Amino acid sequence: MGVPNFPPRLDTDLCKPFYEGLAAGELRITACPECGTFYWYPPEVLPCHPESHAVWKPLSGEGTIYSFTTVERSLLPGADPASVPHTILLVEPAEAPQTRIISLLVGDAEPVCGMRVKLSPIAAGEHVLPGFVPA
Numbered sequence: 001m002g003v004p005n006f007p008p009r010l011d012t013d014l015c016k017p018f019y020e021g022l023a024a025g026e027l028r029i030t031a032c033p034e035c036g037t038f039y040w041y042p043p044e045v046l047p048c049h050p051e052s053h054a055v056w057k058p059l060s061g062e063g064t065i066y067s068f069t070t071v072e073r074s075l076l077p078g079a080d081p082a083s084v085p086h087t088i089l090l091v092e093p094a095e096a097p098q099t100r101i102i103s104l105l106v107g108d109a110e111p112v113c114g115m116r117v118k119l120s121p122i123a124a125g126e127h128v129l130p131g132f133v134p135a
């Protein structure tokens, strides 16, 4: 499997703790400090408690595949031919099944919806991408 070279968008600090967590081997997403509701993508305003501010929480890194697709041919201009094929996953973290994290499948396993997976961050150049392997 290849790895697409999509550097994370770090033009704001909104997702910086997510990528710092990946670099440390940890999956972190945001939650409401009042009621504990998890959110991914980080909300700028919490729908449940708009007067409060989201906090970052470390998760176990375990989850299940909600959906996936395999990219056989990159349509991006100048894409590295070695970046394909790669499989993009929507993973529901075990502690936050109402959220879904876009990530990559690591290795050559055949993905299946409902398959249990665990975090396996991918070093790609100067950044780290979210990746998962079968649990």
Ligand SMILES: [Zn+2]
Pocket: 032, 033, 034, 035, 036, 037, 046, 048, 049
């Ligand atoms: Zn809340």
